Amino acid sequence: MGLNIKDIAKLAGVSPATVSRVINGTGNVAEENKQRVLKVLEETGYKPNALARGLLMNKTNVIGVIVPDLSNINFAEFVKGIENEAKSNGLSVLLTTSENDTDSEISYFQLFKEKRVDGIIFSGTIFTERHREELEKADIPFIVFGQWFEHPKLTCVNVDNERAAYEATKYLISKGAKNLSMIMGPLWDRSAGYDRYSGFLKAIVEEGINPKDIVLEEGDFSIKSGYKAMKSILERKKIDGVLAANDFMALGAIKYLVDKGINIPDEVQVMGFDDNIISEIYNPSLSTIKIDFYEAGKMCVKAFIDTTDNKPIDKNILLPYQLIIRRSTK
């Protein structure tokens, strides 16, 4: 329609700044004025794009991103997806790493607010009262990746980890694994820890196996912890299949099995989770649940843009996943 924000302001009988505030959901607007603006927006079908809106409204066109740890190569892919989607929408990205430390996360929330970013995408593991307080105080959208945190201001982008782990376990069983084991992540990580364990358990129970007969080990998602966990499992029980809560731990497990001369997959089948770039070229290559972290990053930016554009979006966005069979399973 060729309308701009000044036209909207004129039609609604308010200032352009008020229109900005209504569109962006920032600052205080008298309820009466807000309703008037919303009515005009609806009648005219006016949709400012992210970049144009930034220019008009003194937005910074910067998104703040918080990830726990970049030595997990998947986060690198995730960040690349964010960067590329942001770039093609005229947005810049400022990245920080929290090492999964709540103090760091909170202080980066504050730093980002100080630096006036337009929104925050974060990938944390725990959602505390302090996170909640920061959210309440903030007037920018928050997108969470990899967790289902519950808060009306949050949009979550995540995989159905329970279902994926269930399917991976079912696959191992279908290929003859009878004595299964799992290398879990920490259970306080509700998604990659708890939900993946929960899906494994569901498949086990469905097979009529008593969960008490299962040997479990917990790792911290590192290669080393997978190696140690595999060693400890084999010292306690003879197994023929293992699901690890991520690829790094699965690779550590494979490394231990290879060191011990145990044949993969004939004696022990190994299944990972995530699909990182090493899993395909490892020897033997690793079967896994592929999560497209690059796409996940793009989806987070899209969710951010849709939120700032006041488009109706799902608060819980499901990422697709895919079972990838390679040489570590039959």
Place this chain on the structure above:
Amino acid sequence: MGLNIKDIAKLAGVSPATVSRVINGTGNVAEENKQRVLKVLEETGYKPNALARGLLMNKTNVIGVIVPDLSNINFAEFVKGIENEAKSNGLSVLLTTSENDTDSEISYFQLFKEKRVDGIIFSGTIFTERHREELEKADIPFIVFGQWFEHPKLTCVNVDNERAAYEATKYLISKGAKNLSMIMGPLWDRSAGYDRYSGFLKAIVEEGINPKDIVLEEGDFSIKSGYKAMKSILERKKIDGVLAANDFMALGAIKYLVDKGINIPDEVQVMGFDDNIISEIYNPSLSTIKIDFYEAGKMCVKAFIDTTDNKPIDKNILLPYQLIIRRSTK
């Protein structure tokens, strides 16, 4: 001595703001006043620490970091070193990725200036006239990692790549490799590309081998490009040793050799560069030049702090490296 910045100002007969400007090297200070402040600083031995200085001088205590690509796991380690050293000095880190694109680098320089960071650590590959212009305009320290860019305002932290590649090649020769090949990085990358190639060449020539008899392939530092390069080398010549300009390309090369049933190291020895976390657990494990990227990150932050503290520092800081022998060489 318990002195604070106001004491220094009083002793020098200038305002505290002038002292700040002299200490930080920011803003304009009349030469006479500058000399007076420097004299008092020298006489009193006054050394403000980074955090205290930030509080006193309205510094932001934020460092901006630009890295090319986080899917190179070494940069993740590098960033972790930066984060940890920054944290223990009361500094926050804002990170961006440039994909080695000059436009991105320049726009992040500008964004960081806008966001008032106290300094920039960047790891780029090319230093253009536009980088130079940004540097001239900026009044904050710039630390470069992984290149020897020449500019009076720059401090460079880097490895002697030529010498390291020379030693790696000499090692292969000492272990019986007679028909060597190299998978180079792009030569416009003066350090990881050109200098590593140059060290290889030096060792070859020293052995009396005609460089024309050497088969070279160029990759882009990715696993895939290493795989492709190895294939292309073997189609052209029978070799018994290969040096790759980084570990990812070396791992790609190993993958190709394993796929073809060629024995490593009996038929072909493979040597990488960098030592990333996969190289140790790969099967066979990869011999390489270990560069401590975590330490490199810490050194960059220290160089930043020393620069803002006006301590005399070397403009070209050499990182140590180490030859690590594993199963891919004899």
